[in-house]
Amino acid sequence: MGNTDGSDWLRLVVGLVIVLAFSQLNALFLVWLERKVAGHIQLRPGPKEVGPFGILQTIIDGIKLVGKELITPATTDRKLFPIAPVLVFMPVLVGFLVLPFSPELIIRDMNVGLLLIFAFSTFSVLAILTGGWASNNKYALLGAVRSVAQNVAYEIPLLLAVMSVVLMVNSLQFSQIVEAQSRVWFIFLQPVAGIIFLICATAETNRAPFDIPEAESELVAGFHTEYSGMRFGLFFLAEYTNMFIVSAVATSLFFGGWNGPFGFSLGIPGIIWFLLKTYFLIFVIMWVRWTFPRLRFDQLMNFSWKVMIPLSLANLMVTAIVVKLV
Amino acid sequence: MAEQFKEPVVDRVYTLNLGPQHPSTHGVLRVLLDLDGEFIVKADPVIGYGHRGHEKMGENRTYKQFLPNASRMDYLSGLLYNHGFVLAVEKLAGIEVPERARYIRTVCAELNRISSHLLWFGTYVMDLGGFTPFLYAFDDRENILDILDRVSGSRLTYSYCRFGGVCNDVDAQFVDMTRAFVKRLRSRFPDYDNLVTKNVIFIHRTRGVGVITAEQAREFGVTGPNLRACGIPYDMRRIEPYEIYDRFDFEVPIGSNGDALDRYHVRLQEMEQSCRIIEQALDKMPGGPFWNEAAAFKVRPPKGEIYFGFESARGQTGYYLVSDGSQCPYRCHIRVPSYGNLHVLTEVLRGTMVADAISILGSIDVVIPEIDR
Numbered sequence: 158m159g160n161t162d163g164s165d166w167l168r169l170v171v172g173l174v175i176v177l178a179f180s181q182l183n184a185l186f187l188v189w190l191e192r193k194v195a196g197h198i199q200l201r202p203g204p205k206e207v208g209p210f211g212i213l214q215t216i217i218d219g220i221k222l223v224g225k226e227l228i229t230p231a232t233t234d235r236k237l238f239p240i241a242p243v244l245v246f247m248p249v250l251v252g253f254l255v256l257p258f259s260p261e262l263i264i265r266d267m268n269v270g271l272l273l274i275f276a277f278s279t280f281s282v283l284a285i286l287t288g289g290w291a292s293n294n295k296y297a298l299l300g301a302v303r304s305v306a307q308n309v310a311y312e313i314p315l316l317l318a319v320m321s322v323v324l325m326v327n328s329l330q331f332s333q334i335v336e337a338q339s340r341v342w343f344i345f346l347q348p349v350a351g352i353i354f355l356i357c358a359t360a361e362t363n364r365a366p367f368d369i370p371e372a373e374s375e376l377v378a379g380f381h382t383e384y385s386g387m388r389f390g391l392f393f394l395a396e397y398t399n400m401f402i403v404s405a406v407a408t409s410l411f412f413g414g415w416n417g418p419f420g421f422s423l424g425i426p427g428i429i430w431f432l433l434k435t436y437f438l439i440f441v442i443m444w445v446r447w448t449f450p451r452l453r454f455d456q457l458m459n460f461s462w463k464v465m466i467p468l469s470l471a472n473l474m475v476t477a478i479v480v481k482l483v
Numbered sequence: 484m485a486e487q488f489k490e491p492v493v494d495r496v497y498t499l500n501l502g503p504q505h506p507s508t509h510g511v512l513r514v515l516l517d518l519d520g521e522f523i524v525k526a527d528p529v530i531g532y533g534h535r536g537h538e539k540m541g542e543n544r545t546y547k548q549f550l551p552n553a554s555r556m557d558y559l560s561g562l563l564y565n566h567g568f569v570l571a572v573e574k575l576a577g578i579e580v581p582e583r584a585r586y587i588r589t590v591c592a593e594l595n596r597i598s599s600h601l602l603w604f605g606t607y608v609m610d611l612g613g614f615t616p617f618l619y620a621f622d623d624r625e626n627i628l629d630i631l632d633r634v635s636g637s638r639l640t641y642s643y644c645r646f647g648g649v650c651n652d653v654d655a656q657f658v659d660m661t662r663a664f665v666k667r668l669r670s671r672f673p674d675y676d677n678l679v680t681k682n683v684i685f686i687h688r689t690r691g692v693g694v695i696t697a698e699q700a701r702e703f704g705v706t707g708p709n710l711r712a713c714g715i716p717y718d719m720r721r722i723e724p725y726e727i728y729d730r731f732d733f734e735v736p737i738g739s740n741g742d743a744l745d746r747y748h749v750r751l752q753e754m755e756q757s758c759r760i761i762e763q764a765l766d767k768m769p770g771g772p773f774w775n776e777a778a779a780f781k782v783r784p785p786k787g788e789i790y791f792g793f794e795s796a797r798g799q800t801g802y803y804l805v806s807d808g809s810q811c812p813y814r815c816h817i818r819v820p821s822y823g824n825l826h827v828l829t830e831v832l833r834g835t836m837v838a839d840a841i842s843i844l845g846s847i848d849v850v851i852p853e854i855d856r
C-alpha cells in the first residue's frame with residue numbers, strides 16, 4: 158500500500174462508501190430473504206405487508222431498532238459493553254476490501270488477501286467474547302465461552318481446507334485463485350475441502366445447526382441477551398454480512414468466483430455470476446438452518462476435533478503429494 | 484455448631500436461574516441449576532408461580548360450576564380433564580349416560596390427546612433448535628381445533644362434557660372432518676419421520692439422554708408416556724378401563740431404555756393408537772340421545788368419597804372428591820401427572836449439560852399450570 162497518490166486515496170474513499178452502503182443494504186435484504194425462505198419452508202407466507210412482497214419490512218424494523226433506547230443494564234462493564242457491537246462489525250467491513258466481485262471490481266487486490274480476510278474474521282470472536290463478558294450475565298457468558306471454543310475448533314479445519322486450495326494455486330491473492338478456476342472450479346478438484354469449508358463457514362458464522370452461542374431455546378439469546386436497540390441490530394447485521402462474506406469467499410475459492418461454469422460465461426458479466434453463486438450459497442445456509450435441529454456443545458466439539466480436522470489434514474496431505482507429483 | 488450445616492463452598496460451582504421466564508420452560512417453571520462449567524451438579528425445580536387455587540375453588544362451587552375449571556389446569560388436554568371430572572362425578576352420583584354420549588366423548592378425548600401430543604412434538608423439536616417441525620405440527624393441530632371448535636365452541640379450554648352426556652350432538656360433518664383428519668395425520672407421519680425421527684442430529688440429541696429407570700419412575704410416581712418409555716405398560720385406559728375403552732382394540736406402546744428418544748417414539752405411536760380408537764368409535768357410534776339432561780341439573784351426590792383415575796395426555800390424572808351430600812364437594816383434590824414427572828428431573832439432570840437439561844425437560848412434557856393449579 159506504499160502508493161498513496163491522489164487517485165489511490167479517491168479509490169479507497171469511494172470503495173469505503175460503496176462497501177458501507179452495500180453491506181447495510183445487503184444485510185437488510187438477507188434478513189428479508191431469511192424470513193421469506195423460512196416462511197415458505199414452514200408453510201407460511203413470511204412478511205408481506207410492508208412494500209411489495211414485504212421487501213420494506215426489514216427497513217421498517219431497522220428504523221424501529223434505531224429509534225429504540227440503548228439500555229445499559231446496571232451491572233455491565235461500562236467501557237466494554239458499548240464497544241462490543243462496534244467491534245463485531247469492524248472486521249466484517251474489512252472483508253469487503255479484498256473480495257473479488259469481478260476482474261475489475263476488487264477494491265484492493267492484495268497478495269495476502271486470503272490471509273487478511275481470515276485474520277480479520279477471527280476478530281469477531283473477540284467481539285462476541287467482549288460482549289458476553291461485559292454483559293455480566295450468565296447466559297451471555299455461557300454463550301461467549303461456547304463461541305470461543307467453537308470458533309477455535311472450526312477455524313482449524315477451515316484454514317486447512319483453504320490451504321489445499323492455496324497449494325494448488327500457489328498464491329494467497331484472490332484474483333489469481335479465481336483466475337486458476339477459469340476452466341474447472343475447485344469444488345470438482347477439491348470436493349472434500351469444499352464441503353469442509355462450507356460446514357466450517359456455517360459454524361464460523363454461528364448459524365444453525367451450529368448456533369450454540371446464541372441457542373435461544375437454551376441460552377435465551379446467548380452473548381447478545383443484554384443488548385437492545387441498534388446495538389443488538391449491529392450484532393444482527395454483522396451475522397448476515399458475515400454470511401455474505403463466507404459465501405463470497407467460498408464462491409471465490411471453490412465455485413469459480415466470477416467465472417461461468419467450465420469457462421462458458423454465457424454472455425453474463427462476471428459480477429452477476431459472482432453474486433448469483435454467492436446468494437445461492439447463502440440460500441443453502443438458510444435452508445440448512447430451517448431444516449436441522451441444533452447439535453449439543455460437546456457433540457459439536459467432537460465433530461470438529463475427531464472428524465473435520467483429521468479429514469482436512471488428510472485432504473491437505475493428499476493435495477500436497479499430488480501437487481508435488483504433477 | 485451452625486458451621487456444620489453449611490454446604491461446602493466450591494468455587495467452581497455457580498447457580499443459573501433457568502426461568503421462570505425462559506423460552507424453553509414452557510410456562511412459568513423455574514429450575515435452579517448448580518453448574519460446573521456447562522455440567523449440572525444439582526437441579527432444583529421451583530413450582531408455584533401459576534397457583535390459582537383450583538382445588539379450593541372446587542370446594543366453594545357446585546359440581547356444575549367447577550366444570551369449566553377442569554380444563555384450565557392442563558390447558559393442552561383440557562377436554563381430557565373435563566371428561567375425567569364428569570366421569571368422577573357421574574360415578575359418585577350414579578348418573579346414567581346414554582351410549583351415544585360415551586362414544587362422542589371418547590372420540591373428542593382422543594382428538595384432544597392427539598392435539599396435545601402434536602403440540603409436544605412441535606415444541607420439543609423446537610427446544611432442540613429445529614423450528615420447522617413446530618409449524619408442521621401446528622398446521623395439523625389446527626384441524627383438531629377446528630373440529631372441536633365446531634362441537635364445543637372453544638378451541639383450547641373445552642368444557643364440552645356434561646354430567647350425563649355432552650352439551651352438543653355431533654353431526655355428519657363432524658364425522659367427515661374427523662375421518663379426513665385421521666387420514667391426513669397418517670399421511671403426515673412419514674414426513675415427520677423423514678424430517679425428525681431419522682435425522683442424525685435429532686437421534687444424537689435424544690438417544691441415551693435423560694434416562695429414567697423403571698425404579699426411579701416408580702419412586703417419583705412418574706406416569707403416562709414417560710413411564711411407558713421405561714418399559715412399563717401402565718395405561719389407565721387398559722389397567723382400569725373407564726368410559727368405554729374396554730370395547731376398543733388398541734395397543735399400549737412401550738419403550739425399553741427410558742431415554743428421550745423412547746419417550747418421543749412412545750408419544751408418536753400413541754397418536755397412531757388414538758387414531759385407531761377414533762376410527763373404531765366412529766364406526767360403532769350408535770344413535771339416540773346425547774345427553775341425559777335431567778340428571779345434569781341439581782347434582783347432589785350421596786355422602787361418600789371417590790378417587791377416579793384416568794389417563795390424560797401426560798399420565799394418570801385423578802380426582803379425589805368427598806361429598807357431604809350437599810351440592811358442593813367437601814374436598815376436591817386433583818392428582819396431576821406432571822408433578823411426579825417434573826420432580827424426577829432432580830435425579831435425571833444430575834451430570835448432564837445445560838443443553839440436555841432443555842432436551843430432557845422438553846421430553847418429559849410438563850404443563851406447569853397443571854402442577855401449580
